[in-house]
Amino acid sequence: MSSRSSSLVRTVLPPAVFGVAFIAIWELAVKAFNLKPYFLAPPSKIWQKFTENIDLVWGAAKVSGTNALIGLLLGAFLGMAMSFILSRFKFLNNLITPLAIALNAIPIFVLVAVLNNMFAITSEVPRRIMVTLVVYFIVLVNVAKGLTQVSPTHVELMKSYAASDTQILRKVRIPNAVPYLFTALKISAPASVITAFVSEYFGGSQNGLGSRITSNIANSKNAVAWGYVLGACLLGLTFYVISSLLEGVATPGGRAKRTKEGR
Amino acid sequence: MTIVMTTVMTTQKTSETARRIRRAVLFVVSLLAVAVAWELYKAVGPEAGGKIFGWKLLPRSNNNAMPHVWDMLMRYNRPELRGSDRKIWSVVLAGAWFSFRLALVGFAIGSTLGLGLSILMARFKFAERGILPYLVLSQTVPLIALAPLVVSWGGKLSIAGWTWPRWMSAAVLGAFLAFFPVAVGALKGLTSAPSASLELMDSYAASWWQTLRKLRFPAAIPFIVPSLKLAASASVIGVVVAEISTGLKGGIGRLIIEYAREATGDPAKVFTAVFGAAALGLAMSGFVTLADMYMMRNRPKEASA
Amino acid sequence: MSAVEITNISKAFNLGSSNQVDALTDINLSIASGEFVSLIGPSGCGKSTLLRLIANLIEPTSGELVVNGKSAKQARLDQDYGMAFQQSGLFEWRTVAKNIELPLELKGWDKAKRQARATEMLELVKLSDFANHYPWQLSGGMQQRVAIARALAVHPSLLLMDEPFGALDEMTREHMQSELLSICRASGTTVVFVTHSIPEAVYLSNRVVVMSPRPGRVTEIVDVSIEGERNDATRDNSAFFKGITSVREALRGVEMSDHVRGIEDR
Numbered sequence: 001m002s003s004r005s006s007s008l009v010r011t012v013l014p015p016a017v018f019g020v021a022f023i024a025i026w027e028l029a030v031k032a033f034n035l036k037p038y039f040l041a042p043p044s045k046i047w048q049k050f051t052e053n054i055d056l057v058w059g060a061a062k063v064s065g066t067n068a069l070i071g072l073l074l075g076a077f078l079g080m081a082m083s084f085i086l087s088r089f090k091f092l093n094n095l096i097t098p099l100a101i102a103l104n105a106i107p108i109f110v111l112v113a114v115l116n117n118m119f120a121i122t123s124e125v126p127r128r129i130m131v132t133l134v135v136y137f138i139v140l141v142n143v144a145k146g147l148t149q150v151s152p153t154h155v156e157l158m159k160s161y162a163a164s165d166t167q168i169l170r171k172v173r174i175p176n177a178v179p180y181l182f183t184a185l186k187i188s189a190p191a192s193v194i195t196a197f198v199s200e201y202f203g204g205s206q207n208g209l210g211s212r213i214t215s216n217i218a219n220s221k222n223a224v225a226w227g228y229v230l231g232a233c234l235l236g237l238t239f240y241v242i243s244s245l246l247e248g249v250a251t252p253g254g255r256a257k258r259t260k261e262g263r
Numbered sequence: 264m265t266i267v268m269t270t271v272m273t274t275q276k277t278s279e280t281a282r283r284i285r286r287a288v289l290f291v292v293s294l295l296a297v298a299v300a301w302e303l304y305k306a307v308g309p310e311a312g313g314k315i316f317g318w319k320l321l322p323r324s325n326n327n328a329m330p331h332v333w334d335m336l337m338r339y340n341r342p343e344l345r346g347s348d349r350k351i352w353s354v355v356l357a358g359a360w361f362s363f364r365l366a367l368v369g370f371a372i373g374s375t376l377g378l379g380l381s382i383l384m385a386r387f388k389f390a391e392r393g394i395l396p397y398l399v400l401s402q403t404v405p406l407i408a409l410a411p412l413v414v415s416w417g418g419k420l421s422i423a424g425w426t427w428p429r430w431m432s433a434a435v436l437g438a439f440l441a442f443f444p445v446a447v448g449a450l451k452g453l454t455s456a457p458s459a460s461l462e463l464m465d466s467y468a469a470s471w472w473q474t475l476r477k478l479r480f481p482a483a484i485p486f487i488v489p490s491l492k493l494a495a496s497a498s499v500i501g502v503v504v505a506e507i508s509t510g511l512k513g514g515i516g517r518l519i520i521e522y523a524r525e526a527t528g529d530p531a532k533v534f535t536a537v538f539g540a541a542a543l544g545l546a547m548s549g550f551v552t553l554a555d556m557y558m559m560r561n562r563p564k565e566a567s568a
Numbered sequence: 569m570s571a572v573e574i575t576n577i578s579k580a581f582n583l584g585s586s587n588q589v590d591a592l593t594d595i596n597l598s599i600a601s602g603e604f605v606s607l608i609g610p611s612g613c614g615k616s617t618l619l620r621l622i623a624n625l626i627e628p629t630s631g632e633l634v635v636n637g638k639s640a641k642q643a644r645l646d647q648d649y650g651m652a653f654q655q656s657g658l659f660e661w662r663t664v665a666k667n668i669e670l671p672l673e674l675k676g677w678d679k680a681k682r683q684a685r686a687t688e689m690l691e692l693v694k695l696s697d698f699a700n701h702y703p704w705q706l707s708g709g710m711q712q713r714v715a716i717a718r719a720l721a722v723h724p725s726l727l728l729m730d731e732p733f734g735a736l737d738e739m740t741r742e743h744m745q746s747e748l749l750s751i752c753r754a755s756g757t758t759v760v761f762v763t764h765s766i767p768e769a770v771y772l773s774n775r776v777v778v779m780s781p782r783p784g785r786v787t788e789i790v791d792v793s794i795e796g797e798r799n800d801a802t803r804d805n806s807a808f809f810k811g812i813t814s815v816r817e818a819l820r821g822v823e824m825s826d827h828v829r830g831i832e833d834r
Contacts, residue, residue, distance in 0.1 A: 014393030098290035105548030113523040118322035229408045236403030563704035
């Protein structure tokens with residue numbers, strides 16, 4: 001077996017084994033203990049409801065997904081822009097960084113309750129603002145780290161070439177920050193999806209996956225609700241996979257270059 | 264030589280504290296800046312909301328949608344409900360304290376679980392490759408779906424006459440979000456021991472468990488410390504979301520939802536609860552920071568950027 | 569009885585595959601008790617691999633290893649040797665004294681005995697004042713002294729050292745060499761010492777084993793006989809310079825493309 005296919009097997013086989021075992025145990029447990037659907041729905045039923053309602057699930061996913069995507073792109077853009085500004089003006093950096101660190105500790109999604117009041121009841125804007133905020137701070141903190149934590153030797157070298165600050169930014173700081181940006185995106189992608197869902201719990205428009213799940217659970221339609229949950233997981237997974245692929249494209253040189261773990 | 268060393272250490276410590284104080288002061292300044300920006304928008308923004316390039320992007324700036332900052336602060340001193348004696352600050356404080364304790368329990372359970380998983384994954388590479396993807400996946404499951412499940416399972420659970428209290432479900436959901444950063448961070452730390460040190464332990468014919476206790480675990484502490492911070496805020500999020508979806512009485516999540524419903528009549532009220540939730544998050548973060556400082560007390564300090 | 573008996577030892581990495589590396593082939597070496605033997609050679613000659621074979625950190629592909637009259641594995645299990653590396657490998661979360669106690673803890677010594685032995689070791693390397701300091705508070709040379717103290721804590725009859733002074737500056741290095749010699753002389757320890765430095769090898773050893781790469785083998789064993797006790801004056805001794813010349817010549821005789829890589833010639 002070639003080493004590439006054997007490493008593929010090594011990566012795929014263990015999770016496949018655990019996954020299949022988990023689903024099998026789940027299904028058997030429901031059947032064996034004769035669990036009622038409001039207690040725990042079996043995977044077979046969830047799959048059935050999922051495929052039955054696939055149009056509805058897809059529609060709801062589009063709403064939540066759009067919110068997440070807009071917030072992700074806008075938040076990433078603003079975060080990057082702000083980090084450039086902060087790397088230039090140390091005073092602003094000292095002002096904003098403590099705020100960013102503090103905001104990291106707070107469940108800021110509760111702001112949606114406030115935002116909902118500031119916009120029309122059917123608007124999706126509060127959710128998008130929420131996602132933007134969450135992604136903005138993640139990207140800001142990480143990219144700022146990447147721009148400022150450069151090797152002093154590199155900076156000394158550039159100074160010996162009488163390079164201007166902008167040239168140092170372009171040739172040293174930005175390339176240094178690229179891996180940090182992608183780490184931030186890999187964290188932000190699932191975070192944007194989750195934030196989009198959580199933002200739907202506070203009232204407002206009821207078209208997204210989050211609200212669908214809530215209403216179905218409230219009506220004790222567990223299998224249907226979990227069909228939507230499956231859709232939600234798939235949405236989150238898609239975002240994560242896309243961001244991982246983007247990372248792969250943007251940082252050539254393989255995994256060895258991107259991670260530096262030993263065992 | 265020893266005197267020089269001690270002097271260097273003391274100067275390091277005082278500059279650490281000076282840095283912390285400066286950060287706290289700047290934090291307060293930045294909060295004031297946000298308040299100023301809020302009021303500025305109120306002064307110049309459109310009363311009924313507005314459009315940028317045809318999109319309804321500008322929020323309403325009237326007093327109903329955006330109360331004055333002063334009104335928000337003053338609201339704390341007035342009663343919660345018409346005719347009630349309890350001032351709102353005591354209600355919000357009680358709610359935040361309730362949720363804080365739940366978050367603490369969730370954090371403790373989650374961290375322990377995360378550590379246990381990381382040790383399992385460090386020991387058996389098959390476990391790491393098999394379980395880690397699902398740990399990542401588990402974090403994408405919306406809590407809103409898990410919360411009712413946990414509540415109904417808990418309701419059925421009774422061991423030797425002890426029944427599952429309703430608040431435990433919220434703590435469990437906090438633990439569910441908290442375990443992940445700890446599992447990932449601890450795994451990274453446990454596998455970070457330099458190969459020379461591993462060879463050293465081999466040369467002592469140390470067992471895997473001895474190597475874990477004496478080398479891998481202490482070497483993992485610098486990785487576990489930042490992940491505990493993440494776990495603390497994750498636990499708060501889990502608890503608040505659980506409170507919202509299960510309607511758990513007594514917590515800050517429930518207060519936020521209740522006050523949000525009254526927002527048209529009493530716009531400043533919801534802010535009191537939101538600030539309460541923020542204070543809750545900061546309290547957890549402060550608690551974990553203290554634990555961090557204790558655990559890293561004898562380590563060399565990182566050079567600041 | 570010899571301390572280390574190496575018979576027809578070979579070690580190949582990635583055996584059977586296309587990128588097989590013959591790190592060592594047919595090594596034969598007998599090290600007497602109390603001897604100080606250096607292994608020197610260009611990068612890739614297998615000297616570190618040989619050291620790790622003696623330490624039983626890796627297994628040979630073929631051949632026999634007898635350490636202290638036992639199998640290498642038993643010697644390791646019995647903690648018959650102490651080991652020191654180029655990176656001092658001290659645990660940054662333990663004080664100097666607790667670092668020295670590490671092998672004793674693993675063998676189940678009780679607290680009082682451990683502390684007594686650690687104190688004794690600290691006196692030996694002249695670092696008694698730093699028992700409660702942390703490694704990062706000490707200079708590189710001091711950290712290596714602690715590493716040596718740790719290696720000697722179990723009073724082993726054999727000391728295995730892999731370029732322990734490689735990361736130190738020249739003056740500290742010479743100082744540490746003298747210290748090491750006086751410690752080993754006092755305890756009669758056998759030492760197997762891997763180095764890149766010809767003067768270091770000649771200063772410290774009774775015999776210098778010159779190795780060459782591709783495949784790793786012993787080219788020559790140079791007997792270094794210098795009259796009397798070795799100290800700083802030895803470095804000006806003509807026998808010392810003769811020894812250096814012999815070793816250098818043996819290294820030059822190594823078949824290699826162009827030049828000998830990785831050897832210090834000072």
